[in-house]
Amino acid sequence: MKQQSKQRVILFWGGLAVVLGIPIFAAMTSPLLQWRQPAYIVAGFAGVLALCLLLIQPLAIGRYLPNIDPLRSRAIHRLIGVLLVVMIVTHVGGLWMTSPPDVIDALLFRSPTPFSVWGVIAMWCVFATALLAVLRNRFRIKHKTWQRLHTGLALVIIAGTVAHALLIEGTMETWSKAALAILAIIATLKVMMDLRVWSWRK
Amino acid sequence: MSDILINRRTLLAASAAGAASAVSAAGLIVPAQAAGLAPTPTMRGGSNNYRPGAAIVKRIGGGGFLMTGTVRRAGDGAPLEGQRIQMWAHTTEGHEREPQSHGATLTDKNGNFQMDMPQIVPTFGQAHGHLAYDSGDFETVFLRPLMKSSRDKTLHVDFVLVPA
Numbered sequence: 001m002k003q004q005s006k007q008r009v010i011l012f013w014g015g016l017a018v019v020l021g022i023p024i025f026a027a028m029t030s031p032l033l034q035w036r037q038p039a040y041i042v043a044g045f046a047g048v049l050a051l052c053l054l055l056i057q058p059l060a061i062g063r064y065l066p067n068i069d070p071l072r073s074r075a076i077h078r079l080i081g082v083l084l085v086v087m088i089v090t091h092v093g094g095l096w097m098t099s100p101p102d103v104i105d106a107l108l109f110r111s112p113t114p115f116s117v118w119g120v121i122a123m124w125c126v127f128a129t130a131l132l133a134v135l136r137n138r139f140r141i142k143h144k145t146w147q148r149l150h151t152g153l154a155l156v157i158i159a160g161t162v163a164h165a166l167l168i169e170g171t172m173e174t175w176s177k178a179a180l181a182i183l184a185i186i187a188t189l190k191v192m193m194d195l196r197v198w199s200w201r202k
Numbered sequence: 203m204s205d206i207l208i209n210r211r212t213l214l215a216a217s218a219a220g221a222a223s224a225v226s227a228a229g230l231i232v233p234a235q236a237a238g239l240a241p242t243p244t245m246r247g248g249s250n251n252y253r254p255g256a257a258i259v260k261r262i263g264g265g266g267f268l269m270t271g272t273v274r275r276a277g278d279g280a281p282l283e284g285q286r287i288q289m290w291a292h293t294t295e296g297h298e299r300e301p302q303s304h305g306a307t308l309t310d311k312n313g314n315f316q317m318d319m320p321q322i323v324p325t326f327g328q329a330h331g332h333l334a335y336d337s338g339d340f341e342t343v344f345l346r347p348l349m350k351s352s353r354d355k356t357l358h359v360d361f362v363l364v365p366a
Contacts, residue, residue, distance in 0.1 A: 035294055035323050095326070099298065101250035102326050112246035112346055113327050168327035169352060 009066045016059075020052045023180050026173035033171060036098075043094025044171050050087035051165055051177075053080050054158060055184040062191035078133075085130050088123050115167035122160030129153045151197045158188045241276040241341070241364045248344030251298040252334060256288045262305040263295040265318035269331060271359035273309045275340075281313025282363065288334045289317060292325035298332065324352045331357055341366050 004012075027048050033041055059065055060077040068076070096103040106116035129150060136146055162181040165172070192198075269289055273282045290304040297303060309315045322329055329352035333345045340363035347359050 032323060035292070037297065040297075099251060099326060102247065105247055105250070110246060115327055169324045169329065170327055 004066045012066050016056075019180060019183060020055065023172055023176035024048060024052065026176050027171040030171035030173070039094045039097040043091050043098065046087045046090035046094065047165070047170075048172060050084055050091065051161060051180060051184070053084050053087065054161055055180060055187055056080055057084070058154075058184070058187040058191040062187070062194055064187075064191075081130060081133065084126055088126055092123065113167075115164045118160040118167070119164035122157045122164060125153045125156045125160065129157070147195070147197050151192055154188060155192075158185055238277045239274065239279040239362050242343055242345070242360065242362045244342070244344045245346045248332060248346040249334070250346075251290065251332065252288075252336075252344065253290070253301065253304050254336065256290070256304040256306040258286065258307060259305040260318075262289075262317060262319035263293070263302060264320055266355070267293070267319050267321045268356040269317045269319055269333075269359070270356065271315050271333070271361065273313045273315065273335070273361040273363060276362050276364045279362075281309075281311070282340075283309055283311045283313065285309045285313075285315075285335065285340075285361075285363070286337045287315050287361070288336065289319070289331060291319070291322045291331040293320035293322050295320040298325065321355070322349060322352075322357070329354075331359070333359055333361075335361055335363060339366060340364060 027045065036044070057077060057080050060073050060080060063070055063073050065073055065076070092103060092107075102111065105111040106113070106120055109117055109120065111117070132141075132146070132149060132153070135141075141149075162185060165177060165181055271287065273285045273287065274280060275282055286306055286308055288304065288306040290298055292298045293303055295302060305317060305319065307315050307317050322331055329349040330346055331349075333347070335343045343361060343363065345359055345361070347357060349357055
């Protein structure tokens with residue numbers, strides 16, 4: 001692995017800190033928080049952090065994190081996968097405590113809000129991805145098959161999450177939310193191309 | 203190349219439009235009466251966090267936000283007086299589920315109602331209110347209207363009810 005220059009490393013981590021830090025800071029200073037109860041606030045931030053994780057996730061598996069070796073990059077990717085599941089469970093659980101009928105409507109795909117359907121689809125795809133990752137070795141899924149299934153699910157997750165996040169009027173500030181979402185999409189598409197997921201060449 | 207200006211389809215469309223304008227010009231059709239005023243359907247999620255029997259109050263909490271509306275009868279559109287409309291929302295003074303976020307009012311002789319209530323703030327991704335007609339004389343209707351902007355200071359809602 002080629003060592004990157006100190007400036008590039010600082011630039012990368014500094015840039016990532018800004019791209020993730022601004023939307024988190026903006027959400028923390030949202031006026032809506034003063035009218036929300038703790039469970040709802042925690043649920044909201046679990047969603048914000050999950051969106052942040054969706055930017056780091058492709059960067060880790062694509063080995064774009066500077067001066068982090070491939071094995072550790074993969075360990076980070078796995079850890080973030082677990083964290084994503086935890087964030088989603090916290091998000092849905094906190095919303096359930098806040099307003100059970102609204103969450104039941106969302107889970108049954110009968111909510112009046114157009115964004116909840118995207119969130120629920122993305123949620124099931126994250127759970128399916130986690131299950132697939134756990135069962136991958138037991139069922140000896142071929143690498144290419146695994147890669148395509150995983151990438152297919154990842155595409156639905158990123159598209160669903162971005163649609164979910166952008167259509168919501170919540171604690172996140174519009175422009176920093178949009179920037180984070182667009183960067184997460186770009187990172188996902190880039191890693192797909194770099195890993196040649198859809199190529200038939202061995 | 204030839205431009206066909208009149209074919210069967212344009213001719214039919216033109217004659218239909220001509221007939222329609224002739225009828226409306228003669229004042230033969232008043233739209234609401236012709237079709238019959240359609241009843242307001244219950245909206246998805248309208249009954250979420252409903253607490254039956256909200257008290258009739260002059261104002262919910264400290265007020266500052268104005269909910270207005272009308273209640274009319276389906277078909278002829280006659281204004282309905284004395285109808286009890288219940289409403290609740292996530293406001294600056296409490297969550298939808300909390301009792302202090304709920305209140306009810308009665309319509310006046312013109313079928314109008316209004317309620318001074320705390321500012322509605324976005325919850326579950328949208329700035330919205332909840333209203334219910336659930337008094338038995340007419341079929342129950344639950345509404346969940348959206349505010350155009352979460353900065354709006356007022357929200358207007360129309361009920362058209364069908365006798366039960």
